[in-house]
Structures are given as C-alpha cells and as structure tokens.
Amino acid sequence: MSTQKVAIVTGAARGIGAGVAKRLAADGLAVAVLDLDAGACADTVSAITGDGGKAIAVGADVSKEESVKAAVEKVVEELGPPTVLVNNAGILRDNLLFKMSVDDWDAVLGVHLRGAFNMSKACQKHMVDAGWGRIVNLSSTSALGNRGQANYSAAKAGMQGFTKTLAIELGQFGVTANAIAPGFIATEMTAATAERVGVPFEDFKKAAAAEIPVQRTGLPEDIAHTASFFASEGAGFVSGQVIYVAGGPKD
Numbered sequence: 001m002s003t004q005k006v007a008i009v010t011g012a013a014r015g016i017g018a019g020v021a022k023r024l025a026a027d028g029l030a031v032a033v034l035d036l037d038a039g040a041c042a043d044t045v046s047a048i049t050g051d052g053g054k055a056i057a058v059g060a061d062v063s064k065e066e067s068v069k070a071a072v073e074k075v076v077e078e079l080g081p082p083t084v085l086v087n088n089a090g091i092l093r094d095n096l097l098f099k100m101s102v103d104d105w106d107a108v109l110g111v112h113l114r115g116a117f118n119m120s121k122a123c124q125k126h127m128v129d130a131g132w133g134r135i136v137n138l139s140s141t142s143a144l145g146n147r148g149q150a151n152y153s154a155a156k157a158g159m160q161g162f163t164k165t166l167a168i169e170l171g172q173f174g175v176t177a178n179a180i181a182p183g184f185i186a187t188e189m190t191a192a193t194a195e196r197v198g199v200p201f202e203d204f205k206k207a208a209a210a211e212i213p214v215q216r217t218g219l220p221e222d223i224a225h226t227a228s229f230f231a232s233e234g235a236g237f238v239s240g241q242v243i244y245v246a247g248g249p250k251d
C-alpha cells in the first residue's frame with residue numbers, strides 16, 4: 001500500500017466539494033469524490049486525474065448509515081484507509097418557520113448533521129488506527145441565524161458543536177476536527193436561492209458583494225484553501241475551531 005494519504009470529500013460532484021477535492025488532490029492526497037450519484041462525480045474525477053492526481057468516484061447517500069459504511073469500505077479497498085474527511089454534502093429546504101414542513105426539517109438535519117455523524121463514525125476507526133486524522137466540517141454563516149432557514153441554521157450551528165466534541169474526543173489519537181463557516185459562495189446552491197427569490201444570479205451576487213467587506217462573493221477555491229490548511233500536517237495543533245470564510249468578520 002502506498003503512503004499517499006487518502007481523503008474523502010462528500011458532496012464533491014460540484015460546487016465547494018469539487019473545489020476542495022481538486023485542492024486536496026493538488027496537495028498530493030488520493031481523493032474519494034463522494035456524491036449521491038457516482039456518475040455525477042465524473043467531471044471532478046477527470047479534472048483531478050487530468051492534472052496527474054489520483055481520484056475515484058463513490059456514490060453514497062450520507063444520511064444513510066448502510067450506504068456510508070459501503071462507501072467507506074470501497075474507499076479502503078480502492079485507495080486505502082481514509083484519514084482526511086471533509087463533510088461538505090448539503091441541501092437547502094428554505095421556508096419561513098410557519099410554512100416549513102417536518103419533512104423539510106428532517107431532510108436538512110438528515111444530510112448535514114446525520115450525514116456528518118455517519119461519515120465521521122465510519123472514518124474515525126481508520127484515523128485512530130493510523131494515529132493521525134483530519135476532519136473538516138462545513139458550517140455556514142447561517143449558523144448565526146438567517147431568515148427562512150430554521151432547519152439549515154440549526155444544522156449548521158449543530159455542525160459547530162459536533163466539531164468541538166470530535167476535537168475533544170479524538171485529539172488523543174492525533175485527530176483534529178475543525179469547521180469552516182462560509183459566507184456567500186457562488187455555486188449551484190446560491191444560484192438556486194437566487195432563482196427561488198426571482199433575482200438573476202448576477203444581480204443577486206452583486207447585491208451580496210456590496211454587503212461584504214472585501215466587496216466580492218466567494219469562490220469554491222476560497223473554501224478549498226481553508227480546508228487545505230486544516231488538512232495539512234502543520235495544522236496539528238489547531239482543533240475544535242471554526243473559521244468564518246466570509247470576506248469579513250462574523251460573530
């Protein structure tokens with residue numbers, strides 16, 4: 001077995017996850033590009049292999065324990081034991097509280113929180129065995145509260161508590177856990193929000209940029225850079241932290 005480190009990035013068919021997967025591959029890791037549909041991962045995988053990196057596509061629903069177990073076994077067989085995990089898969093089901101259905105609540109909590117729990121649980125054994133690991137969880141500025149996102153903001157605040165607990169439990173095994181809380185990042189997720197509120201995406205981005213201190217919206221590469229830092233060897237003394245990557249301060 002090679003000594004190349006193995007990473008799993010969930011929700012990596014597109015958007016932030018694809019950006020993180022490409023960056024970790026460029027950093028020298030073998031990357032399992034995991035998403036609901038393995039076929040949808042083809043673009044990310046070929047971008048990585050085209051640049052001389054190593055990647056495989058893995059289909060799994062992170063909210064389902066059996067699906068996650070099978071996916072992690074596949075990664076172990078094809079790439080080796082995963083010691084870097086980026087819990088990025090996510091969905092939106094926005095609505096004001098009085099209109100939000102129980103299904104919309106459960107779906108969002110299921111992908112973000114149960115998904116991160118399932119993935120972390122399935123991967124931690126490999127990290128503990130290796131005496132080294134890095135878990136990076138995607139939170140959001142919505143963790144601070146956001147109109148129309150009772151489900152999503154609860155999930156993203158939950159990701160922060162989950163991260164801190166993993167840091168406390170797994171630190172003794174050489175495993176760190178940290179969270180990235182992005183602000184506005186231009187992806188299909190934010191494009192879908194623009195469509196839902198009936199604003200052209202370019203106008204939506206322009207309005208958002210005007211409110212951001214650095215006067216631009218974010219890119220998947222901005223998040224990938226932070227994930228690369230958390231996953232790095234040198235970040236071993238950084239654990240249980242939340243970095244807001246939002247073009248300005250948040251609290």
Ligand code: NAP
Nearest residue numbers: 011015016036061062088089090140182184185187188189
């Ligand atoms: P995106 O473009 O919608 O990509 C999310 C990916 O996750 C999609 O490929 C989606 O697959 C996949 N996915 C959804 N449910 C899944 C499941 N159950 N199992 C496996 N994969 C699943 O979103 P993004 O903007 O890149 O966001 C990535 C992460 O960053 C999310 O956690 C999001 O909440 C967070 N975030 C984003 C922003 C932003 O401004 N974009 C800001 C803060 C935080 P399908 O296409 O098949 O649904």
